[in-house]
Amino acid sequence: MHIPDNYLSPQTCAVMFAAAAPAWVISVRKVKKELPPEKVAMMGVGAAFSFLGMMFNVPLPGGTTGHAVGGTLIALLLGPYASCISVSIALLLQALIFGDGGILSFGANCFNMAFVLPFVGYAIAHAISPNWGKNKKRDLIGAGIGSYIGINAAALCAAIEFGIQTMLFKDASGNALYCPYGLNVSIPAMMAGHLTLFGLAEVVFTVAVLAFVWKAAPDFDNSTVKAKTALPVKILLGVLICAVPVGLLAEGTAWGEWGADEISGTGAGYVPKGIAHGINYPALLPDYSFSGLPDWFGYILSAVVGVALLVIIFRIISYIASKGSRYDRAVA
Amino acid sequence: MNTIELKNVSFNYDDGTPALEDISLSLASGRCYVIKGPNGCGKSSLFRILNGLSFPTKGEYFFKGTAVTPKFLHDKKNAAIFHSKIGFLFQDTEVMLFTGSVEDEIAFGLYQLGLSDEEVKSRTGHYISALSLEALRRRAPFSLSGGEKKRVALASILAMEPEVLIMDEPLSGLDEDGQSWITDALKSLKSPERLLLIATHNDQLVREISDQTILMDKFHHIVN
Amino acid sequence: MTERLLKAIAAIVDSDSNSEKKPSRMSPALRLAVAVFAIVLCACSRNAVFVITVLTVELIRMALLKPDRMIYVLKKLVLPIVFTLLIMLPAVFFGHRSTMLTVTMKVAESVLILLLVNEDLSWKEITGVFSEIHLPSVITMTLDTTVRFLVLLGRLAERIHEAYLLRSLGRAADRRKMSAAGGILGTVFLKSSKMSQESFEAMQCRGYNGAYRRLSRHRFCIWDALYLCAVPMLVIFFIITQKAI
Numbered sequence: 042m043h044i045p046d047n048y049l050s051p052q053t054c055a056v057m058f059a060a061a062a063p064a065w066v067i068s069v070r071k072v073k074k075e076l077p078p079e080k081v082a083m084m085g086v087g088a089a090f091s092f093l094g095m096m097f098n099v100p101l102p103g104g105t106t107g108h109a110v111g112g113t114l115i116a117l118l119l120g121p122y123a124s125c126i127s128v129s130i131a132l133l134l135q136a137l138i139f140g141d142g143g144i145l146s147f148g149a150n151c152f153n154m155a156f157v158l159p160f161v162g163y164a165i166a167h168a169i170s171p172n173w174g175k176n177k178k179r180d181l182i183g184a185g186i187g188s189y190i191g192i193n194a195a196a197l198c199a200a201i202e203f204g205i206q207t208m209l210f211k212d213a214s215g216n217a218l219y220c221p222y223g224l225n226v227s228i229p230a231m232m233a234g235h236l237t238l239f240g241l242a243e244v245v246f247t248v249a250v251l252a253f254v255w256k257a258a259p260d261f262d263n264s265t266v267k268a269k270t271a272l273p274v275k276i277l278l279g280v281l282i283c284a285v286p287v288g289l290l291a292e293g294t295a296w297g298e299w300g301a302d303e304i305s306g307t308g309a310g311y312v313p314k315g316i317a318h319g320i321n322y323p324a325l326l327p328d329y330s331f332s333g334l335p336d337w338f339g340y341i342l343s344a345v346v347g348v349a350l351l352v353i354i355f356r357i358i359s360y361i362a363s364k365g366s367r368y369d370r371a372v373a
Numbered sequence: 374m375n376t377i378e379l380k381n382v383s384f385n386y387d388d389g390t391p392a393l394e395d396i397s398l399s400l401a402s403g404r405c406y407v408i409k410g411p412n413g414c415g416k417s418s419l420f421r422i423l424n425g426l427s428f429p430t431k432g433e434y435f436f437k438g439t440a441v442t443p444k445f446l447h448d449k450k451n452a453a454i455f456h457s458k459i460g461f462l463f464q465d466t467e468v469m470l471f472t473g474s475v476e477d478e479i480a481f482g483l484y485q486l487g488l489s490d491e492e493v494k495s496r497t498g499h500y501i502s503a504l505s506l507e508a509l510r511r512r513a514p515f516s517l518s519g520g521e522k523k524r525v526a527l528a529s530i531l532a533m534e535p536e537v538l539i540m541d542e543p544l545s546g547l548d549e550d551g552q553s554w555i556t557d558a559l560k561s562l563k564s565p566e567r568l569l570l571i572a573t574h575n576d577q578l579v580r581e582i583s584d585q586t587i588l589m590d591k592f593h594h595i596v597n
Numbered sequence: 598m599t600e601r602l603l604k605a606i607a608a609i610v611d612s613d614s615n616s617e618k619k620p621s622r623m624s625p626a627l628r629l630a631v632a633v634f635a636i637v638l639c640a641c642s643r644n645a646v647f648v649i650t651v652l653t654v655e656l657i658r659m660a661l662l663k664p665d666r667m668i669y670v671l672k673k674l675v676l677p678i679v680f681t682l683l684i685m686l687p688a689v690f691f692g693h694r695s696t697m698l699t700v701t702m703k704v705a706e707s708v709l710i711l712l713l714v715n716e717d718l719s720w721k722e723i724t725g726v727f728s729e730i731h732l733p734s735v736i737t738m739t740l741d742t743t744v745r746f747l748v749l750l751g752r753l754a755e756r757i758h759e760a761y762l763l764r765s766l767g768r769a770a771d772r773r774k775m776s777a778a779g780g781i782l783g784t785v786f787l788k789s790s791k792m793s794q795e796s797f798e799a800m801q802c803r804g805y806n807g808a809y810r811r812l813s814r815h816r817f818c819i820w821d822a823l824y825l826c827a828v829p830m831l832v833i834f835f836i837i838t839q840k841a842i
Contacts, residue, residue, distance in 0.1 A: 047640055078805075082796055084735075085739045093750065096605070130740055131743065140712065144711065145707075212643075215692065250786055254783055257784070349656035353671075426802070463795070467749075469796070471741070471796045484808045485804040515745050530803070533803065
């Protein structure tokens with residue numbers, strides 16, 4: 042479910058950051074104030090677990106991947122606020138160090154997987170089993186259903202974020218600037234996988250670990266920061282959830298209009314000869330215009346690219362060759 | 374007044390099984406005590422109590438004349454002073470090393486003492502060279518070998534310059550070189566201002582370092 | 598999955614014990630900030646010249662890497678590019694002819710920039726950035742413990758998995774595999790939560806009062822100043838190229 046960079050418009054990314062920010066701030070405050078300190082130390086374990094779950098990933102048509110997240114599991118063990126931070130940190134490490142999921146889309150990814158997922162999963166699990174901790178069987182059923190709905194809610198959010206891009210952001214000639222698939226493609230593509238395989242993976246991941254933990258360590262401390270949220274926070278969260286789509290639409294149309302006006306007046310499609318040589322740019326990059334820049338810039342740029350590529354290729358070949366010869370010598 | 378005084382201390386686990394029964398101990402500064410006893414004799418519980426991680430079910434624990442109780446340690450100032458005076462080397466050194474690099478590990482305790490950045494830096498540097506950790510300075514503790522981890526854990530405690538040093542099996546899991554290195558280090562730690570309390574099965578260490586040996590039996594008593 | 602996990606862990610440990618990798622000369626925070634800034638500008642750019650130029654600069658940086666690192670970066674770069682191309686291919690037939698190349702080019706650029714950041718900085722320097730910008734200690738501490746537990750969990754899971762294979766004499770039926778996976782994960786979870794509990798006690802023994810800081814603070818140096826110049830250059834170039842459309 043990791044959205045890479047440039048599948049969403051920068052505007053969408055900004056809106057999603059703005060949407061995730063209050064969730065982070067509230068979570069950090071809640072955890073600092075209410076989570077017992079030894080549980081705070083557990084958040085790293087939670088994040089590492091979530092990271093583990095995310096490594097089961099499979100590419101999905103429509104622009105992203107499917108995998109377990111474990112957000113509901115962490116929410117049930119440490120509370121939804123701690124889960125929000127843990128999953129965010131797992132996502133941060135993946136984006137920065139392991140190259141999974143983008144930097145710009147970090148806000149969107151966190152909104153889906155670190156905010157929507159654990160809170161929905163936790164709320165549903167507790168709705169099904171209101172006296173949490175009293176009836177383990179009922180708890181497990183709640184956990185299973187909660188985690189299933191949680192991950193699907195997150196997938197739906199991701200699908201909507203993808204799907205609205207083509208409605209909002211197009212260039213003069215009608216080409217999509219970001220994810221080119223509408224809701225009619227993105228929602229089925231995302232949901233087909235998550236309603237079946239990945240939803241199931243998340244349920245197994247959640248229920249298996251919970252059941253084992255409760256069986257092997259019945260006294261495992263279940264005290265968490267309850268999602269008994271103060272009314273103002275609830276209202277804020279509600280407004281946020283409603284406001285995000287509106288914000289996306291508002292931002293998008295403003296930019297879309299501006300873009301179309303500007304671009305249609307500039308004679309897009311003209312490409313200086315220096316760049317157009319060899320590669321068939323006009324057909325492939327009609328929205329990208331090189332007009333207004335001096336020809337020499339194009340020449341220099343292509344020369345530099347060529348030199349850089351040659352250096353890379355040459356050095357790699359000589360490296361492989363030298364390795365081979367060393368091996369030969371060793372064998373001989 | 375002795376540094377550590379235990380008066381008729383008993384300790385039960387949560388489920389009621391006894392771990393320590395009626396233990397009285399009086400340990401003085403400047404000496405090195407070695408605790409010996411079979412597995413499960415209650416050494417770990419004893420160490421937890423001495424470090425303020427658990428509290429006696431019965432009896433009292435005085436540290437430098439002050440009773441150590443949950444209420445006493447609940448006060449953050451008291452807890453800070455108490456912990457700065459006792460250093461504890463866990464048997465499993467892995468759990469003691471939680472930061473991202475060796476130097477941060479040593480600096481961690483110093484930041485808790487509220488020292489200035491400059492002081493933290495210079496003291497960290499001092500203990501890094503004292504335990505010859507220069508080459509490992511920026512390494513992550515979890516990627517080190519067992520012996521190296523022990524050294525880092527020891528450095529992180531020594532840097533806080535505690536008056537009491539409690540060590541649970543400092544030689545466990547080390548090869549011969551590691552053992553002799555740590556033994557030498559421990560010998561050099563003996564000083565008139567410091568109290569050492571070490572649990573070990575290693576007879577050579579006992580011979581080389583012990584001023585007094587405390588024997589515990591499997592019935593959670595102290596024998597001598 | 599275990600293989601991928603072990604690879605990731607090996608990468609963490611390797612980068613740590615690799616003595617050739619010297620600490621970054623410029624401030625890691627600045628290095629990361631400029632990289633993110635460049636990614637943002639490229640995402641916003643409507644002009645291919647800007648994106649291609651940034652890509653060119655990154656190619657030059659890549660050409661300066663050691664050959665084995667070059668191969669590593671290239672390998673890492675290929676997958677997202679192929680993946681994006683495949684995903685965007687159907688759109689070409691829906692009438693979005695240019696989208697495929699636009700998006701793929703920008704994806705390549707983002708991924709390459711981040712890969713090169715990771716060549717310059719160790720994961721420790723990257724996570725260190727977050728304590729430098731004064732995020733709450735809850736976050737910086739969790740960040741460090743996450744990396745630590747990732748390594749510990751991976752090793753633990755591997756050992757338990759091996760022990761399980763030995764006991765089941767390699768005849769683990771698929772049906773049983775599922776419950777075994779739950780057991781392995783559960784055991785790993787309990788073990789690690791016990792470890793984190795003990796770690797917390799070790800922190801208490803050192804008088805933990807909420808302070809969690811990194812020792813080495815980077816001092817502003819000439820490299821930082823030079824690198825800082827990249828910002829106005831990027832901005833000016835961005836404006837020129839956007840105006841040129």
